[in-house]
Amino acid sequence: MDLKPKHSASSLNIFSIMTSLAKKENAWNLSQGLPDYPIAPELADLLKEAVVEGYNQYPPMPGLKALRKNISIELNKKYQTDFCNTDVVTITPGATYSIFTALTSLINRGEEVIYLEPAFDCYLPAIEINGGVPVKVTLSAVDNFALDWQKIKEAISEKTKAILINTPHNPTGYIWTQEDWRQLALLIGEKDIFVLSDEVYDNIIFDGKKHNPGFLQPSLEGKVVSLYSFGKTFHITGWKIGYVVASEALTSAFRSVHQYLTFSVNSPAQYALARYLEMYNPLEAAYMLQKKRDLLIDELKKSRLTKLDTSEGSYFQLYDYSAISNLPDTDFAKWLTTEYKVATIPLSAFFRFPQNDKIVRLCFAKRDEVLIKAAEQLRKI
Ligand SMILES: Cc1ncc(COP(=O)(O)O)c(C=O)c1O
Numbered sequence: 001m002d003l004k005p006k007h008s009a010s011s012l013n014i015f016s017i018m019t020s021l022a023k024k025e026n027a028w029n030l031s032q033g034l035p036d037y038p039i040a041p042e043l044a045d046l047l048k049e050a051v052v053e054g055y056n057q058y059p060p061m062p063g064l065k066a067l068r069k070n071i072s073i074e075l076n077k078k079y080q081t082d083f084c085n086t087d088v089v090t091i092t093p094g095a096t097y098s099i100f101t102a103l104t105s106l107i108n109r110g111e112e113v114i115y116l117e118p119a120f121d122c123y124l125p126a127i128e129i130n131g132g133v134p135v136k137v138t139l140s141a142v143d144n145f146a147l148d149w150q151k152i153k154e155a156i157s158e159k160t161k162a163i164l165i166n167t168p169h170n171p172t173g174y175i176w177t178q179e180d181w182r183q184l185a186l187l188i189g190e191k192d193i194f195v196l197s198d199e200v201y202d203n204i205i206f207d208g209k210k211h212n213p214g215f216l217q218p219s220l221e222g223k224v225v226s227l228y229s230f231g232k233t234f235h236i237t238g239w240k241i242g243y244v245v246a247s248e249a250l251t252s253a254f255r256s257v258h259q260y261l262t263f264s265v266n267s268p269a270q271y272a273l274a275r276y277l278e279m280y281n282p283l284e285a286a287y288m289l290q291k292k293r294d295l296l297i298d299e300l301k302k303s304r305l306t307k308l309d310t311s312e313g314s315y316f317q318l319y320d321y322s323a324i325s326n327l328p329d330t331d332f333a334k335w336l337t338t339e340y341k342v343a344t345i346p347l348s349a350f351f352r353f354p355q356n357d358k359i360v361r362l363c364f365a366k367r368d369e370v371l372i373k374a375a376e377q378l379r380k381i
Pocket of ligand 1: 033093094095096169198229230242
């Protein structure tokens with residue numbers, strides 16, 4: 001039987017590997033990006049209520065109207081715009097799905113899609129499975145992974161159909177500025193290039209910084225699909241639910257594929273989230289996670305790990321371990337888990353080929369006592 005691989009990404013998922021190793025070693029787990037603290041009790045109650053109230057059958061294809069409406073109200077208020085309404089918001093089973101479906105909707109076989117490394121692990125396979133040709137721009141650790149506009153310019157060709165970007169960025173925590181968006185718009189100019197903007201950490205922004213959503217960029221009007229995940233904002237990664245915001249034309253292209261890929265999304269979760277959006281404090285996640293970021297950084301000051309740029313958003317912080325070890329990052333991460341009982345993610349997980357950088361990613365969406373215990377272990381090295 002001819003079972004050709006559909007993509008060139010690794011079949012081993014280092015995120016799952018590190019999580020199982022952490023379990024096996026009974027280690028403090030700062031690896032996978034999943035919170036280990038409970039969700040808001042009101043949200044849990046609303047989910048129960050949804051099931052009891054009978055929200056158990058297929059909801060409408062684009063998502064429950066009440067949820068799309070409340071998302072629109074919230075985004076319009078937050079970004080002082082009137083762009084959002086129920087026709088430009090589509091509920092999805094999470095951002096991974098949204099990236100995949102947006103690519104299926106927008107690109108054709110053989111067209112090029114640019115993405116920037118370090119990159120979230122699903123980008124490359126999503127491009128390839130959809131018949132696209134991945135064009136990677138590798139950002140350099142020496143420059144703290146700063147956006148390299150010259151390299152991005154050189155990556156654009158006649159065949160470029162889309163560029164996939166991520167802000168706030170996993171794993172660096174960098175937030176795209178208005179100037180970054182302006183640079184991208186300048187490069188795209190009149191070309192038919194779409195931007196898939198992965199903004200799953202849009203509500204986890206620190207130090208009073210601002211998130212600049214892709215769908216609102218005036219010089220990229222009609223070209224951007226912004227995608228979001230409730231998993232990150234409400235600490236419900238296992239619910240696998242998010243949404244996409246794009247112009248009506250792009251939304252209609254997206255929905256025409258979405259209709260046949262999944263048709264509709266978990267109904268009780270949509271009901272619960274629609275109600276919860278009316279009562280939650282939008283600044284809460286950022287406030288809580290900023291404190292956790294600061295706690296981790298503070299606790300690690302006396303360790304031999306060297307912090308890279310302080311995370312501006314997301315729930316990750318990068319650390320350089322070259323003062324401790326010469327091991328390649330995956331070996332180092334495994335060694336750290338086994339010998340010092342702290343699990344992290346090697347930065348190579350975000351590159352097509354292993355890098356020589358001696359960097360690991362620490363997730364601080366963890367209970368304070370876990371952060372404190374993990375840091376205590378790390379200070380022993
Ligand atoms: C940058 C980025 N994009 C997308 C996702 C996936 O989001 P979801 O769980 O909603 O599919 C993640 C999850 O870690 C992420 O970090």
